[in-house]
Every structure is written in structure tokens, then in C-alpha cells.
Amino acid sequence: MLAWATATWTSSCISFGPDSLPTEPPPLVAMEEPAAFHAEPDDEAARLALPAGSFSGVVLGEARASLDALLAEPEGLLVKAVVENSPADRAGLAEGDLIVAVERDGATSELVWPSEWRELELETPAGTVLALTLDRAGVEQRAELTLVPRVHPAGREAAPRLREELRVGVVVRAATEVEARALGLGPGGGAVVVGLTRESPWRALGVRYGDLIRGVDGAPIGHPEALLDAIRSAPDDAKLALELVRAGETLSLEAPLSRREHELHRVAVPILFDFERVRGESTTSVLLGLLRWRSTDAAWDVRILWLVRFGGGDADRLEEVDA
Missing domain, CATH: 2.30.42.10 (PDZ domain)
Structure with missing residues (x-):
């Protein structure tokens, strides 16, 4: 008897002990x-019929790499590739450079998104000289890039x-x-x-x-x-x-803007009572499962003395109503 009680208590402590908590909210079911x-x-x-604009020969991406950086404002554009013999190649740009700012016609713009560079290529006539401010391994550098006509549309x-x-x-x-x-x-x-x-x-x-x-x-x-x-x-x-x-x-x-609703997920009293709601399913257990009730929006299930079970829920038809 003592051994049974000890085993029961141990099982209860394990069952009702602290569980690891989720670190991310669940997906929105609706x-x-x-x-x-x-x-x-x-x-x-229609895209291929659009004016092709000018060509620089530089492939750019976001500079943010780490999770912390992704939550911060982007600073500059990362040079991912330089086309050989292109204006960017002649200007001395290299993979890994950060383009921080560009000066055109006396006006300086800070770059945040690659789309801003593509917009600049489309709107700026060939022959225009762009004065670039670069960050290369933490050292600020300058470069001049002269745009040329784009022969073929950029890839989709x-x-x-x-x-x-x-x-x-x-x-x-x-x-x-x-x-x-x-x-x-x-x-x-x-x-x-x-x-x-x-x-x-x-x-x-x-x-x-x-x-x-x-x-x-x-x-x-x-x-x-x-x-x-x-x-x-x-x-x-x-x-x-x-x-x-x-x-x-x-x-x-x-x-x-809104925010996530909060709801009760778990109530537990060792051996006596346990209630849990997870992903739309609620489970209530009394006396180590002597009586257990489970339910969702569509069905329910009751278990008594660990063996006797019965349940029900929505049928595959609608109720008849008077016309």
C-alpha cells in the first residue's frame, strides 16, 4: 500500500510539475x-515592356543579418555581387561593401531598401555620375559610379x-x-x-x-x-x-492596432484536480483521471474510472426546422 501511494505521489508530482513554456505565440487560427x-x-x-532604365552592375541586399538587427532600422545596403566589367566594377565596389548614401545632382540620399537603388537606376539618365559613400570593414570610403544604358530588363x-x-x-x-x-x-x-x-x-x-x-x-x-x-x-x-x-x-x-488576447491555459492541484486548455481543446481531470472530461467546439468525451467512456458532438447534418 505504501509503495502504491509513493508511486502515485511520484507520478502526480511528475505529471503536475512545471512544464517548459512556449517562447512564441501560437499561429492565429482565424x-x-x-x-x-x-x-x-x-x-x-507588361513588365518586359517597361522602360529598362540605367544599369549600375551592382546587386544589393539588406545589411541586417542578426535577429537584433532585423528589429532595428536598416542602415545602408549590402553589396551582394558586382557584375564583371560593369560600372560598379570600374568604380571599385566589392562584395561585402555597404552603400550608406548616394549623392546625385548635389542632393544626398541615405539608402535603406534595395528598391530605392532600383528606383534610382530607373529614374536617373545614363551618363549620370553617382557619388557613393561606402562602409568597407568599418572604414568610410568614397566612390564614383557612372550609370550606363541598360540593354536588357532586369530579372524578375x-x-x-x-x-x-x-x-x-x-x-x-x-x-x-x-x-x-x-x-x-x-x-x-x-x-x-x-x-x-x-x-x-x-x-x-x-x-x-x-x-x-x-x-x-x-x-x-x-x-x-x-x-x-x-x-x-x-x-x-x-x-x-x-x-x-x-x-x-x-x-x-x-x-x-490590437494585441494578443490572454487566456487561462492550466490550473493544477496535485492528485485532486487538473485543468488544461491547448489549441482549442479543454481537458479536466479529477483524482488522477478517475473522472476526465475533454471538449472542443465540435465534440466532447467523458471517461469514468479510467475504463468507461462515452462522448458526442456535432453530427454530419443540420437540424430540421419548420419552413
């Missing part, structure tokens, strides 16, 4: 991503798809080159809404699938990540000023 928005628009023919890049599930509940993708350039953004800029959770504050505001968000708080969106940065960094109870385009019409919205 997120909706319509199939019509899973793929990018088929606008390749897949539009990244990003999720925000803490304050808005939205899925966005980068605009295609055709979509972005129609709104005065560089290829890779803009954020197209392709998913919303049912309880999203933006859905209640009237944001729709397919809306193209061009700016937030007065700044153009050079990459969908810029929108997520604005959402993450906004104070509690703040609203974001969104500029979006829908069917050619520009709309301005003051978009509220």
Missing part, C-alpha cells in the same frame, strides 16, 4: 489567405511574403515591378494585402485583399518589412497613417 492571392499577378509581358525577383500576427493579423507580399512602378516605387517596394485574420482591426476598418499599401506614417514603403517595422515599433493604442491604392484610387486610413 487567419484567412484566399487562394486567389496565393500567386503573383501574371504581368511578366520573387515577391517575398511576410506575416504579422501580434498587433494586426495581416499577410502581405511585395508588389510586383509593374504594380510598384505604377505607384512611383522601385521594384520590391509596396505591400499588397493577401491575408487577414477575421478579428483584425484593419479588416473592421475596411482594408481588403489586394489593397496595395504605398506608405505608412508619411514614408514610402520600400519593402513589406518597412510596414511590419512600423507595426512593431508603434506605441500602445497608436494608429498608423496608411496610404493605400485600391483599383487605382488612393485612400488614406488611420489604422488602429
Whole structure:
């Protein structure tokens, strides 16, 4: 008897002992991503017909690499590759350089997103000299790059798809080159809404699938990540000023933010009682499972004395009603 009690108590302590806690919130179960928005628009023919602009011969990416850096404002553009015998090659640019700023016609601009460089290539005539400020291994350097005519259109890049599930509940993708350039953004800029959770504050505001968000708080969106940065960094109870385009019409919205709901997950009294709710399923156990009740929105199950079980739930038909 003593051995049984000891084993029971040990089992109870193990069962009701502290569990590891999740470090990330669960996915939003009410997120909706319509199939019509899973793929990018088929606008390749229209893209190839656009003016090709100028050519620099440098392939750029984000400078942020670590997780901490991803949560901070980008600083400069990372040179990922330099095309051989290109203007960038002649200017002395090298893989790993950071382009911090560019001066054109006496005006200096700090670069944040690769789309800003592509916009510069498209808008600046061939023959223009760009004065670049570089960061090479922590040492500031200068370089001059002369743009030349682009012979062939740049290659098409897949539009990244990003999720925000803490304050808005939205899925966005980068605009295609055709979509972005129609709104005065560089290829890779803009954020197209392709998913919303049912309880999203933006859905209640009237944001729709397919809306193209061009700016937030007065700044153009050079990459969908810029929108997520604005959402993450906004104070509690703040609203974001969104500029979006829908069917050619520009709309301005003051978009509220929300936050995750909190709910009770576990109540436990060793041996006597245990209640747990995980991913829509609730389980209540009394006296080490002598009586156990489980339920979801669709079904329930009761177990008595560890052996006797019965349950029920939704049927595969609707109730009949009088017409």
C-alpha cells in the first residue's frame, strides 16, 4: 500500500510539475489567405515592356543579418555581387561593401531598401555620375559610379511574403515591378494585402485583399518589412497613417492596432484536480483521471474510472426546422 501511494505521489508530482513554456505565440487560427492571392499577378509581358532604365552592375541586399538587427532600422545596403566589367566594377565596389548614401545632382540620399537603388537606376539618365559613400570593414570610403544604358530588363525577383500576427493579423507580399512602378516605387517596394485574420482591426476598418499599401506614417514603403517595422515599433493604442491604392484610387486610413488576447491555459492541484486548455481543446481531470472530461467546439468525451467512456458532438447534418 505504501509503495502504491509513493508511486502515485511520484507520478502526480511528475505529471503536475512545471512544464517548459512556449517562447512564441501560437499561429492565429482565424487567419484567412484566399487562394486567389496565393500567386503573383501574371504581368511578366507588361513588365518586359517597361522602360529598362540605367544599369549600375551592382546587386544589393539588406545589411541586417542578426535577429537584433532585423528589429532595428536598416542602415545602408549590402553589396551582394558586382557584375564583371560593369560600372560598379570600374568604380571599385566589392562584395561585402555597404552603400550608406548616394549623392546625385548635389542632393544626398541615405539608402535603406534595395528598391530605392532600383528606383534610382530607373529614374536617373545614363551618363549620370553617382557619388557613393561606402562602409568597407568599418572604414568610410568614397566612390564614383557612372550609370550606363541598360540593354536588357532586369530579372524578375520573387515577391517575398511576410506575416504579422501580434498587433494586426495581416499577410502581405511585395508588389510586383509593374504594380510598384505604377505607384512611383522601385521594384520590391509596396505591400499588397493577401491575408487577414477575421478579428483584425484593419479588416473592421475596411482594408481588403489586394489593397496595395504605398506608405505608412508619411514614408514610402520600400519593402513589406518597412510596414511590419512600423507595426512593431508603434506605441500602445497608436494608429498608423496608411496610404493605400485600391483599383487605382488612393485612400488614406488611420489604422488602429490590437494585441494578443490572454487566456487561462492550466490550473493544477496535485492528485485532486487538473485543468488544461491547448489549441482549442479543454481537458479536466479529477483524482488522477478517475473522472476526465475533454471538449472542443465540435465534440466532447467523458471517461469514468479510467475504463468507461462515452462522448458526442456535432453530427454530419443540420437540424430540421419548420419552413
